[in-house]
Amino acid sequence: MTALRYNTADLQAWAEFSGDFNPVHFDLARAARLNLGAVPVHGMRVMLDVKAALFQEAGRREWPEGALVFKAVLRAPVLKNAGYRFAIESRGNGLNFAVADEERNTPCMTGHLRPLSVSVESKCDPAGACGSGPAWHSFSISKAERAAAIALWPATSHGQAGAWLLLDALLFSALLRQPGLFAQVSDFAGFAPARSVDDLMQHATVLQTHHSTVISAEIQRMDIDSTGAHGEADAIRCDIDTPVITGSGQEGCVIQATLSAYADTQFLLRTTVALMISPLSSSAKQLEQQENG
DSSP states (O other): OEEEOOOHHHHHHHHHHHOOOOGGGTOHHHHHTTTOSSOBOOHHHHHHHHHHHHHHHHTTSOOOSSOEEEEEEEOSOOBTTOOEEEEEEEETTEEEEEEEETTTOOEEEEEEEEEOOSOOBTTBOTTSOBTTSOOSEEEEEOHHHHHHHHHTOSOTTOGGGHHHHHHHHHHHHHHHTOHHHHHHHHHHHTOSOOSSHHHHTTTEEEEEEEEEEEEOHHHHTOOOOTTOOBTTBSSEEEEEOOOEEEEOGGGOEEEEEEEEEEETTEEEEEEEEEEEEEEGGGHHHHHHHHHHO
């Protein structure tokens, strides 16, 4: 069992790396509107430590070489300067984890890391999705961009897991920079037009609820350094599937987006993110429903 605690510097470092300056993570008044006594830590920042520890533990086990799948459910916020316990247990053919509040022992984040039995072939990922169809949006991440990101990387001690942790984090960061995505959400919810996630956050609370990642055997063997290398790859191609928005519009909604990354035709990583978006007036109710769900 490991103790976790995050301070202002941890939150600031993640925000500078990812561009995620969501005011709920920095403004105590925003946090208070969610009935929180402190600002919540970015879910992705907590997951850096969780993923790295799971990957290290998996390395001690005799799993067949191949793809892995990581899944996390963010059940309640991890708060700045509060104490949490992180535990891993073996379950079936994988590892389960839980991050829980030290005082009340209530789970804040749960999930697992497991091997996948499906092999990776060409442009297809282990979940059966191939990059040959039209994407909602495509972009690339150059080696120079990855090198710039590494200079701000808040997880330099994560060793062998670094290559896929970095790419997973960069895909999340890229998702937040998609103006068309948050314009769709604003239209769906009836908010004022939003050209960016920052615009949307003026009218709504945005919190991550789920995260899952398919991790290829290829990227597990890769290393990163100050040059931004991911194996021999220069530009990494990324595709975003058509986002799915569900909910009741003005009462709040959930947006789910899936991003896939490839080096040439080699599948590297596929990550799915779910964000809960609710008007400021109803955010506390939405969060309570999430905790009880």
